[in-house]
Amino acid sequence: MSEQTIERVGERARERTGDSVSRQVDGTHGPFAVSPTRPTAGPGADGWSGAPRRLEPGPASRARSVRVVVAVLIVVSAIGYLIYTGFQSTTVYYLTVSELKAKGPAAGAVRVAGIVQANTVVRSANDATVHFTIADQGGSLPVVYQGMVPDIFGPGIQVVVEGHYTAGGLFQADTLLAKCPSKFTAAVPTPVSVH
Amino acid sequence: MADLGTVALLLAVAAALYGILASVLGAARRDPTLVRSGRNAALSVTALLVIAAAVLIYSFVTHDYSVQYVAEHSSREMSLPLTIASFYSGQEGSLLYWATTLAIYTGVVIWQNWRKNVALMPYVTAILLSIETFFLLMLNFVSNPFVRLPFTAPDGLGLNPLLEDPGMLIHPPVLLGGYMSWSVPFAFALAALITGQLGTEWIRTTRKYALFSWAVLGMGNLLGMWWAYHVLGWGGYWGWDPVENAALMPWLVGTAYVHSVMIQERRGMLKVWNLALIIITFNLSIFGTFIVRSGVLSSVHSFAESSLGPYFFSFLALSLVFSLGWLFYRMPELKGEHEFESALSREASFLLNNLILLGIVFATFWGSIFPLVTEALKGVKLTVGPPFFQRVDGPLFLVLIALMGIGPLMPWRRASTRTLQRNFGIPLAVAAVATAALLAIGVRLAPADLALFLCTFVLATTAQEFVWGTSVRLRAGQNPLLAFVNLLRSNRRRYGGYVVHVGIILIAIAITGSQFYQLEKNTALQPGQTVSIGRYDLTMGQLHEAAFPGYRQVWADLSVRQSGQDVGTIDPAKQFHTNFETEPNSKVALLSTPLDDLYVVLAGWQPDGSANLFVFVNPLVMWLWVGGIVLLIGALITLWPEAEPARVPVARPVREGVRVEAI
Numbered sequence: 001m002s003e004q005t006i007e008r009v010g011e012r013a014r015e016r017t018g019d020s021v022s023r024q025v026d027g028t029h030g031p032f033a034v035s036p037t038r039p040t041a042g043p044g045a046d047g048w049s050g051a052p053r054r055l056e057p058g059p060a061s062r063a064r065s066v067r068v069v070v071a072v073l074i075v076v077s078a079i080g081y082l083i084y085t086g087f088q089s090t091t092v093y094y095l096t097v098s099e100l101k102a103k104g105p106a107a108g109a110v111r112v113a114g115i116v117q118a119n120t121v122v123r124s125a126n127d128a129t130v131h132f133t134i135a136d137q138g139g140s141l142p143v144v145y146q147g148m149v150p151d152i153f154g155p156g157i158q159v160v161v162e163g164h165y166t167a168g169g170l171f172q173a174d175t176l177l178a179k180c181p182s183k184f185t186a187a188v189p190t191p192v193s194v195h
Numbered sequence: 196m197a198d199l200g201t202v203a204l205l206l207a208v209a210a211a212l213y214g215i216l217a218s219v220l221g222a223a224r225r226d227p228t229l230v231r232s233g234r235n236a237a238l239s240v241t242a243l244l245v246i247a248a249a250v251l252i253y254s255f256v257t258h259d260y261s262v263q264y265v266a267e268h269s270s271r272e273m274s275l276p277l278t279i280a281s282f283y284s285g286q287e288g289s290l291l292y293w294a295t296t297l298a299i300y301t302g303v304v305i306w307q308n309w310r311k312n313v314a315l316m317p318y319v320t321a322i323l324l325s326i327e328t329f330f331l332l333m334l335n336f337v338s339n340p341f342v343r344l345p346f347t348a349p350d351g352l353g354l355n356p357l358l359e360d361p362g363m364l365i366h367p368p369v370l371l372g373g374y375m376s377w378s379v380p381f382a383f384a385l386a387a388l389i390t391g392q393l394g395t396e397w398i399r400t401t402r403k404y405a406l407f408s409w410a411v412l413g414m415g416n417l418l419g420m421w422w423a424y425h426v427l428g429w430g431g432y433w434g435w436d437p438v439e440n441a442a443l444m445p446w447l448v449g450t451a452y453v454h455s456v457m458i459q460e461r462r463g464m465l466k467v468w469n470l471a472l473i474i475i476t477f478n479l480s481i482f483g484t485f486i487v488r489s490g491v492l493s494s495v496h497s498f499a500e501s502s503l504g505p506y507f508f509s510f511l512a513l514s515l516v517f518s519l520g521w522l523f524y525r526m527p528e529l530k531g532e533h534e535f536e537s538a539l540s541r542e543a544s545f546l547l548n549n550l551i552l553l554g555i556v557f558a559t560f561w562g563s564i565f566p567l568v569t570e571a572l573k574g575v576k577l578t579v580g581p582p583f584f585q586r587v588d589g590p591l592f593l594v595l596i597a598l599m600g601i602g603p604l605m606p607w608r609r610a611s612t613r614t615l616q617r618n619f620g621i622p623l624a625v626a627a628v629a630t631a632a633l634l635a636i637g638v639r640l641a642p643a644d645l646a647l648f649l650c651t652f653v654l655a656t657t658a659q660e661f662v663w664g665t666s667v668r669l670r671a672g673q674n675p676l677l678a679f680v681n682l683l684r685s686n687r688r689r690y691g692g693y694v695v696h697v698g699i700i701l702i703a704i705a706i707t708g709s710q711f712y713q714l715e716k717n718t719a720l721q722p723g724q725t726v727s728i729g730r731y732d733l734t735m736g737q738l739h740e741a742a743f744p745g746y747r748q749v750w751a752d753l754s755v756r757q758s759g760q761d762v763g764t765i766d767p768a769k770q771f772h773t774n775f776e777t778e779p780n781s782k783v784a785l786l787s788t789p790l791d792d793l794y795v796v797l798a799g800w801q802p803d804g805s806a807n808l809f810v811f812v813n814p815l816v817m818w819l820w821v822g823g824i825v826l827l828i829g830a831l832i833t834l835w836p837e838a839e840p841a842r843v844p845v846a847r848p849v850r851e852g853v854r855v856e857a858i
Contacts, residue, residue, distance in 0.1 A: 064534055064535065064536060065534055065535075068534070068535045071538060071543075072546070072550065075547060075550045075551075075554075076550065076554075079550070079551070079554035079557070079558070079591065082554075082558070082586075082587050082590065082591070083554075083557070083558045083561065083587050085586075086558065086562075086579070086583050086586045086587035087561075087562075087565070087579065087583065089582075089586070090579050090580065090582040090583040090586060091565075091577045091578070091579055091583075092577070092578055092579070092580070093575060093576070093577055093578075094566055094575075094576035094577065094578045095576075111578055123799060128717040128798060128807060128809070146717075147717065148428075148429050148430070148717070148796070148798070148809050149798060150429070151357075151428065151769075151778065151779050151780055151781050152778045152779075162580065175580075
């Protein structure tokens, strides 16, 4: 009920403040245009739905639009700032093995992709540590990783590791992602090559 | 048989092209015969695609391994439901699935609207057929599911074990259906732009279709999360992978649309914005459909790369240029009828909701394509991972939740202080008490407390709405249950929307719990040894190994005690499927309770009989799925057909472009 009241007041105010649309309209859209599901009196039955008078937008309305634009700008810049700082603080380099070796341990947190080499995977018996070597066209890189290993991880699988290059030449990985070579197009198990 | 499919696809292209031509020419020349002919062409495309799809299903069911697609995606030992589901397990089949469902949906849309929307329908038909044509061209000339092998294989290769799961029966079709179904709101929006009939007609017609698409895409995402959670075995349900992001983005823009369209209906504002939202949602849906296969983004989900990429980007570019071009052309006719009057109004809170949703999409989009951009601009690949999305999207989602509580209780136009006190007093008090209780029991992470404060606030505002609405009816002498049901029926859209909000809040609570309070342990257990995690104690029994038809399985049995109480045994396993010996498949052992899930993965084993286990305790995850069901119920309440026609015909909320032009 209160909504109807609000709408009715709204209609009055609309007539008062005028309308920025410059076209004439007929009077059939009354205040009851609002809720299609609520049975109400027909349009025009309430006496509020005459053709609105047309008035030029006044200074008050212009001030309001400025306020809205300013408010929108503030929100948008806040979101922009959040995104900017997000990028600043979480970006990591995606490097090839040779790029990583050129940069050395100073590279910081990086991501490296490569193929797990045959006969290099060593899993420790009692904790979840895995040692393995990945390689791309530019060279090979020994990796140590502790944590959840994806099911398809194994020799010949392309993996992406994220972590740090240590002074000893070992890559300490914090995350290990394996690409599913055939997740959707199940096929004969073939050796995967770098695309 | 498969050749029938090939023929049907070819004929379908011809019919679709003819249908586009006839519809557009017929509408331009006001030639009803031609328009009807265009419609009939569209319906024959539907029939042809149904035939093609039926042929492919038939080939699967009859194990016709002379068809390459069938041989590569199924095998004789697979169950019937999975064999049928293999239909959409590869690129060719999922394209055919998309095209077929679009064709059927087109038929439904024509049937529902032909008489109602005489002016728009020829264009709607032409646009839907244009989208269809793109898919048909791909199916015929780039990625044809009916291609034959030079020989007949004795048996198929079978489905990847990861896909051999009930999730496979439901997640891909629902997600693809969600993507597909955004074509219809897009077609109506574009038809409105082309015809210049920019009034309420297309909005009113599109409303339910948009809600439907929104619900289907949302369910597709949730089912994907459910599948990932119980199949992939990494203890989570969302990894901010580009493919997941691509599925989330159209849903978020669609969410913005279903809200901001209400402002247009009520206040005649934001017309350009709404059209833009529809256009973006559709194009993001296409983006989501194909990004998986384009190979341009590196993703854990990167399925075999395909040759579709360039075609799909061309289609996307074409569709964007065409639709935005029309939007730009009609811009002068799309002036708003009102202005924002106060920051304390429903319009303003909806506008903020829209900005936040688009902000999330913007951040997610750039985060996903960041490596491409930096490589192109700076020559180095920079990436962002989950921390970026959590950091940026997390706070924005919190603002959205706050708005979910504030928006519905804000009056249109402007709120008075008294209204604010009356509407928000009790919910704020409830939320404060609940948060104090959480602090008392040790939930003391500020973001989690804030999230749960906001969630209880929204639940309280929603409950208050239901109580107020019901009590009015109670006073009129109805019994409580009837009063409640009548309340829902009195304004399905509104109360259905509230139910959807409750579902979203349950999901938010589940995400908060599992994000901030997940426990994780990896351990090696000898038989008889025990590991404790949270309120659970797991004692290792034995390792077992056995062969089953199609696969070999290794599993460990562990007896579980929960707060000292025996609750039975669980057996995490690894399966080695024939054909896929190098890709073992973890079977997660899951013990689900309302408070938390015990989630155990068998990572490996040693010759001495010990098992390497990953054990997670994921708080509140069950509420993710409950929230999904609530969301679905809410969407159904909203979408349920009205028991017309005794009511006043849908009143016209805003000025109609049609009439304006006629004057």
